Amino acid sequence: MSILEPASRGAGAVADIWWVMFWGALVVLAIMIVLGLYAASSRPWHAGKGLTAFILVGGIAWPTLTVLALLVYGLWLGEALLPRGDSREPYRIEVVGHQWWWEIRYPQEGGATLIDANEIHVPAGRPVDVHVTSADVIHSFWIPRMGPKIDAVPGYTNVVRIEADEPGTYRGQCSEFCGLQHAGMVLRLVAHEGDGHLDHLERLGGGSAEGADAGAGAGAAAFAENCSACHSLDATQPAADPGPSLAGLSQRAFLGAGAIANGPEGLRTWLSSHQSLKPGNLMPTFHHLEPETIEAIAAFLEERGR
Structure with missing residues (x-):
């Protein structure tokens, strides 16, 4: 997940800027350490001896050149983050x-x-x-x-x-x-x-309840009563009170936006314990439902979400 392992031109530009800033900061830190040690050494700085040149070079010229160099480099490399000069249809x-x-x-x-x-x-x-x-x-x-x-x-x-x-x-x-x-x-x-x-889009838009078994049929009624107000099974139609679409659910790697891995066990755990897995989410608890009802809903979602 690190941006320092770029997988695109834009990420590469950001990583390049980061590394330039990192090594540049180390150089500045090293210079400051050397100057600090010199100032604390047994050979104190003699007032007036080269002081004006030191201030002009170290206090004005060096910072000005450094900032200008970083600005020019950032503007040049930042072009990689913009879609200019790209004739391909996005x-x-x-x-x-x-x-x-x-x-x-x-x-x-x-x-x-x-x-x-x-x-x-x-x-x-x-x-x-x-x-x-x-x-x-x-x-x-x-x-x-x-x-x-x-x-x-x-x-x-x-x-x-x-x-x-x-x-x-x-x-x-x-x-x-x-x-x-x-x-x-x-x-x-x-x-x-x-x-x-x-x-993926074809599977997402082509979900069907045909072929569902009796358990899934029982689950359809339980889903309609407890879930359908917030969740849609049709990828072309959002729910009236939108929660996440459940079209193509079985194709997803995770449930709850990364809360638990998707699969038969994960789906049933999420339905029964989602507030424990992701406290504060807007999905109401199903404590009033019997385990058989949750199982029927899970079977129905697995069938419809293929």
């Missing part, structure tokens, strides 16, 4: 920050939008414009190995461009304190080779 996604999870939107041709949560699927080697906003408080969208971060502000949309050099999986994190579970507001970016991301 891939567009939309990200909405919530306490404490990420809503991911994929605009489609014809005006439709596919909605996912906490995972972003993009093509590798192609610029991606991420349109970022917030539904509640200020968050900050950041995938360190992709480069710059950007604030998610309620009522306003910011845009940041990222590009994964190679296929792979990259961890992201909210980087603006946003409440009790700020540290648990994790997202996952998957960069696919070629058009592999389209396979």
